[in-house]
Amino acid sequence: MSKTHHGHSIKRVRDMLGIKQETLAAELNMTQQAFSKLEQKEQIEDEMLDKIAKILHVSTEALKTMSEEATINYINTFTDNENGHFFTQNCQYTFNPIDKIVELYERLVKAEQEKVALLEEQLKNK
Structure with missing residues (x-):
């Protein structure tokens, strides 16, 4: 072979x-x-x-x-027997780092907001 x-x-x-x-x-x-x-x-x-x-x-x-x-x-x-056209998917194999950066900033902002809320709570208790 x-x-x-x-x-x-x-x-x-x-x-x-x-x-x-x-x-x-x-x-x-x-x-x-x-x-x-x-x-x-x-x-x-x-x-x-x-x-x-x-x-x-x-x-x-x-x-x-x-x-x-x-x-x-x-x-x-893998063809369509009715009309002979191939079924394809329009695939995009792209990675957009902007989405990841936005996601990271959103998590950082949330963490900072939680920290501020915790510190404010501690100040009230004093």
Whole structure:
């Protein structure tokens, strides 16, 4: 059994789903050119394959072992039989640090308010 070309597997799945290199590259925080080079690699590191598989909604194992025929069968399994369109989710894998900063400030303000209330209570009791 010959080894599967990881880059070709990614390209086949990406093409079948109608996803452009630019789109996947943006999700992976890399340039389109860097992603194009990645698709040329026969072997791709597991960590990168995991990220790509999650974006494409396929298993990492599928990208490692899938032949062209299997790719077509896999994609056809998840198509809508009524109109032939693939069901996709518009996933955004972004992290917004502003939300975390706001959350932190809200917790700090609450802690300070509790401290002030406690100190005021102690002053009343004296």
